[in-house]
Amino acid sequence: MIKEKEQDVLEIAGEQFSSRLILGTARYPNPLIMTAALEASGTQMVTLSIRRHDVTDSFGESILNIIRRGSYRLLPNTAGCFTAKEAVLTAELAREALETNWIKLEIIGDDETLFPDVVELLSAAQDLVNRGFVVLPYCNDDPITCRKLEDIGCSVVMPLAAPIGSGAGIRNAYNIQIIRETVRIPVIIDAGIGTASDAALAMELGADAVLLNTAISCAEHPVMMAESMKLAVQAGRLAYKAGRIPKRLYAERSSPMTGLIRHEIEN
Amino acid sequence: MTVVINGKKEDLDQPTGLTELLRQKQIDPDAPGFAVAINEAVVFRKVWPEVMLREGDSVEIIRATQWG
Numbered sequence: 001m002i003k004e005k006e007q008d009v010l011e012i013a014g015e016q017f018s019s020r021l022i023l024g025t026a027r028y029p030n031p032l033i034m035t036a037a038l039e040a041s042g043t044q045m046v047t048l049s050i051r052r053h054d055v056t057d058s059f060g061e062s063i064l065n066i067i068r069r070g071s072y073r074l075l076p077n078t079a080g081c082f083t084a085k086e087a088v089l090t091a092e093l094a095r096e097a098l099e100t101n102w103i104k105l106e107i108i109g110d111d112e113t114l115f116p117d118v119v120e121l122l123s124a125a126q127d128l129v130n131r132g133f134v135v136l137p138y139c140n141d142d143p144i145t146c147r148k149l150e151d152i153g154c155s156v157v158m159p160l161a162a163p164i165g166s167g168a169g170i171r172n173a174y175n176i177q178i179i180r181e182t183v184r185i186p187v188i189i190d191a192g193i194g195t196a197s198d199a200a201l202a203m204e205l206g207a208d209a210v211l212l213n214t215a216i217s218c219a220e221h222p223v224m225m226a227e228s229m230k231l232a233v234q235a236g237r238l239a240y241k242a243g244r245i246p247k248r249l250y251a252e253r254s255s256p257m258t259g260l261i262r263h264e265i266e267n
Numbered sequence: 268m269t270v271v272i273n274g275k276k277e278d279l280d281q282p283t284g285l286t287e288l289l290r291q292k293q294i295d296p297d298a299p300g301f302a303v304a305i306n307e308a309v310v311f312r313k314v315w316p317e318v319m320l321r322e323g324d325s326v327e328i329i330r331a332t333q334w335g
Contacts, residue, residue: 048332049331049332050331052328053294089304092304092309093327096302096303096309096311097329097330098331
């Protein structure tokens with residue numbers, strides 16, 4: 001059993017990860033708590049944004065120095081981009097700044113929902129794959145979009161559970177299941193996870209990993225929540241592999257009906 | 268000479284190299300985590316010392332930061 005668990009690795013673009021939890025780095029109360037939370041979560045990959053130099057970094061010390069000490073794989077993202085053109089330039093700058101060709105591709109359609117703009121996303125994904133990037137696209141929970149992203153050559157698909165930062169949990173579990181059955185590349189549930197049960201459900205539905213940020217960084221006790229997310233992802237993954245029982249409308253006895261003590265006298 | 272740096276117009280008194288501009292902005296050109304684009308094209312780090320800014324150039328200086 002333990003041996004089987006050890007072999008259960010997540011593989012993305014030929015790279016193996018034993019942790020199936022990927023974390024964002026935003027909105028932590030301070031760098032100390034962020035560092036402790038990353039550690040408690042057991043994550044091996046963290047995502048970072050690319051911003052103009054003069055944006056004030058509230059953490060003082062370079063985020064890069066803090067994260068590099070933990071030897072996490074860096075996953076730069078294109079958060080904040082509205083067009084394919086902006087996202088491709090951001091990805092190119094990220095590749096130069098962080099010396100990685102991995103990019104979490106995020107192109108949003110508006111400020112209210114932060115839902116992905118599918119037209120721009122597909123166009124940017126194609127362009128970035130052509131430019132040699134390992135593309136991890138944040139997308140809608142739409143099986144058709146996911147299939148197209150796989151056809152383009154993306155390394156994973158990252159359908160949302162619910163809007164970014166909403167903590168609303170998985171709004172459309174059926175679509176996540178269909179996506180799992182539609183694509184062969186890893187499915188990573190990104191955005192909308194609110195608490196441990198949401199992460200466990202994502203994994204039980206067959207997701208290969210979960211990416212989250214706010215649920216930990218804005219929890220009352222981020223480090224405690226980070227550990228709970230680690231356990232939830234592990235529990236959900238095990239439950240998925242174990243194969244759950246089907247849901248039934250009516251009861252089904254778990255003990256046999258023979259040999260029961262009855263008051264009726266048999267003829 | 269007027270150039271645009273991270274969306275803001277700036278006047279430079281004399282011909283300025285990219286590396287010199289970075290130093291003026293308190294950036295160590297050898298520090299990791301930064302990247303530069305001029306006129307929407309990435310300028311690779313190895314050619315920074317050779318790049319001179321030209322009138323009207325739009326320079327983006329970026330770095331990795333905590334988010335999403």
